[in-house]
Amino acid sequence: MDPHDDDEQMAKIKKELETNGPASATAEIQNYLDKLNNVQLNIAITGESGSGKSTFVNAFRGIPNSDKERAAPTGVTQTTKDVTPYHHPKYPNVTLWDLPGIGTTKFPAEEYLKKVEFKRFDFFIIISADRFTQNDVKLAKEIQKMGKKFYFVRSKIDNNIRDEKTDQGSEFNEEKTLKDIRDECIKGLKGRVESPQVFLVSSRDLHLYDFHLLEKTLEEELPAHKKNALLLALPPVSLEVIIKKKEALQARIKYLASGSALGAALPVPGLSDAIDMFMIFTTIRQYEATFGLDSESLQRLAQTAGVPLEELRAVMTSPLAGKEINKDLIEMIIRSSVDLLSLEAAEEGSRFLPLLGIPVAMATSFLSKYKSLNMFLDMFAEDAQKVSEKALRLCLPALQ
Structure with a gap:
């Protein structure tokens, strides 16, 4: 979220409040949040047949190849025959397009970009399992x-590492092997492609090798208004991405808390509380999904790491860990915080004050929801970091 745009938006909300009142300002906040959630990001995944494009599409979206309903089909033969969109299951505004292999009869190289309608894509990832x-x-x-961005991904690196380890035995050096593969790829592209960037990736385990570098590069090179869309959809496989996800979500909290404050001005008893609880519940569920801590994401990670699900959950220390998120759990955690409980009591009591009651209720409502959402966001970010570190420790021995 661009700080300049952020300041402009807050000024716009303030003006709406002063001119047209709380209801109109609340609508302005919701429109802005909806706009952020609906930024379209279209990622093209291309390369020759058999390079692992479909497996990469599935891994990026956190969906196993075995999921026949949602996964891009994979196989040893050519499985992608048409330009096929796959929406992110948690962020449908982010779409990965599985493109047919370049150079096929239907998609000859000289007509490829025209036939796949390249203009719709924000950037291209070109995948190869070899040179x-x-x-x-x-x-x-x-x-x-x-004028579009593209990135080379050398896939199936885990297979290369296993093969080299078998061939070299005690002489095997993983770091040198990875460097040799990367250097060979870049050498083959130099002189033919300007400043080629090559990332070594195993779609079966994104925690390893260069996927975190690919994530970082994509995020840095996207236009500002597209960055948040990418960040929230990225698999949380590195500390850096987890931190950036947290920052992106944190930037939205003041808008959510402002909406709560404006709701406190409504004269209908109990309505503000009901709206606030729904907002907190849906926001917390978004945090859970964004950090990959929902049951489906954790189960997939456990399968990848080859450990029981409970072994990953064991490193999570927040009161939310391993529990179904519902209204009772949220209220219990909020009640356990003396500061938050005091703020909620102050908000409720201030409504009965003459003249200043509503402004005080609005101020305490803002502060209460702002602190609550930050508290829950901290919990998820800390648990996500612990799970990611645990998964990395578990995955590394499997390749040694």
């Missing part, structure tokens, strides 16, 4: 001419 081919280079050059 990047002449077709990959042609595609990169055409994308570059069109």
Whole structure:
């Protein structure tokens, strides 16, 4: 979220409040949040047949290949025959497009970009399971001419590491092997593609190798208004991404708390509390999904790491860990905080004060919800960091 845009939006909300009242200002806040949630991000995944495009699409979206209903189909034969969109299951505004292999009869290299309608995509990821081919280079050059970003991903690195370890035995050095693979890829592209960026990735375990570097690069090079969409949808496989996810979510809290404050001005008894609880509940569920701490995401991570689900949950220390999020749990956690309980009592009591009652209720409502949401966000971010570190420790021995 751009700080300049943020200041402008807060000024706009304030003006709406002064001019048209709380209801209109609340609508302005909701419109702004809806706009943030609906920023469209379209990612093209391309490369030759058999390179692992579909597996990458599934891994990025946190969906196993075995999920026949939601996963992009994978296999040893060509499975992608048409341009196929796959929406992120938690952030449907983010779409990964599984493109047919370049150079096929239906999609010849010289007509590829035109046939796949390249203009709709924000950037391209070109995947290869081996050396990047002449077709990959042609595609990169055409994308570059069109002013779009592209990134080379060398897939199935876990297979290469296992093969090299078997061949070299005690002489095996993983760091050197990875460097050799990366250098070979870049050498094959230099002179044909300007400043090629190559990332070594295992779609079966995104915690390893270069996926975190790919995440960082994508986030840094996207336009400002697209960054949040990417950040929230990215798999939380590194501390840096977890921190940036937290910052993106934290920037929205003042808008949510402002909406609560404006709701406190409503004269209908109990309505403000009901609206606040619904807002807190839906926001907490978003935090859970964004940090990959929902049951489905944790189960997939446990399967990848080859450990029982409870072993991952054991490192989570927040009061939310391993529990179904509902109104009773949220209220119990809030009541356990003396500060939050005092603020809620002050908000309720201030309504009975003459003249200043409503302004005081609005101020305490803002502070209460602001602190509550920050508290829950801290819990999820800390648990996500612990789970990510645990998963990395578990995955590394499997390849040694």
